[in-house]
Amino acid sequence: MAEKTTIVLFSGDLDKAIAAFIIANGAAAYDHEVTIFFTFWGLNTLRKDEVVKTRKGPLEKAFGWMMPRGARKLGLSKMNFGGLGPQMIKHVMKKHNALSLPQLIELAQEQGVKLVACTMTMDLLGLQKEELIDGLEYAGVAAYLGDAVDAKVNLFI
Amino acid sequence: MKTDLTVDTKGMACPMPIVKAKKALDSLQSGQVMEVLSTDKGSINDFQAWVKQTKHELLSYEEDNGIYKFYVRKI
Numbered sequence: 001m002a003e004k005t006t007i008v009l010f011s012g013d014l015d016k017a018i019a020a021f022i023i024a025n026g027a028a029a030y031d032h033e034v035t036i037f038f039t040f041w042g043l044n045t046l047r048k049d050e051v052v053k054t055r056k057g058p059l060e061k062a063f064g065w066m067m068p069r070g071a072r073k074l075g076l077s078k079m080n081f082g083g084l085g086p087q088m089i090k091h092v093m094k095k096h097n098a099l100s101l102p103q104l105i106e107l108a109q110e111q112g113v114k115l116v117a118c119t120m121t122m123d124l125l126g127l128q129k130e131e132l133i134d135g136l137e138y139a140g141v142a143a144y145l146g147d148a149v150d151a152k153v154n155l156f157i
Numbered sequence: 158m159k160t161d162l163t164v165d166t167k168g169m170a171c172p173m174p175i176v177k178a179k180k181a182l183d184s185l186q187s188g189q190v191m192e193v194l195s196t197d198k199g200s201i202n203d204f205q206a207w208v209k210q211t212k213h214e215l216l217s218y219e220e221d222n223g224i225y226k227f228y229v230r231k232i
Contacts (some may be wrong), residue, residue, distance in 0.1 A: 022172050025176055026176075029179035029207070030210055030211060097170045
């Protein structure tokens, strides 16, 4: 049986999401079955960058407008400087030939990393399936634990 | 050393050397040898760990002018 790795991405910070996806891609290269479980702010990593028409209440709408719309819009956990920090990081990453977060996500999907969106926190934040990128699975804590219990590497980021 | 495939990851950053090497290894037959080129300073530790865990064989590695070369036999 293949080894397993799971990551819970709770954070919606760019730097932490990059770390999570680098580990996920590395684990996939180790032939592990890899699951990333996105909950709370981590879900914003999976949002499409365009506005998607949905039927929502005013509170959910407000959340939708206040939260970053997708991997390109995330801020840094340190030195964000009102959005200047992410531009600086993206610049140095390019200089060092590091893959961008959207590229890391694409690579993870190509390598068969299972991306799971937490449906309970989707409800809380008012996020709907249509607003998230394609190729996701939708599940809750039981499905996550089902994977984690067999995995030797389980990270909460 | 006679190799069946060369994987050039020069200039690429973590995790790409391992990801590219893994993809290349999947295309090889058992017993074939792959050469991986990298300029990533972490790659000696990375390749030793990766080859050990994936149960393949690291035949040898060398560094020449900042370029690391790894020879991996698929088991």
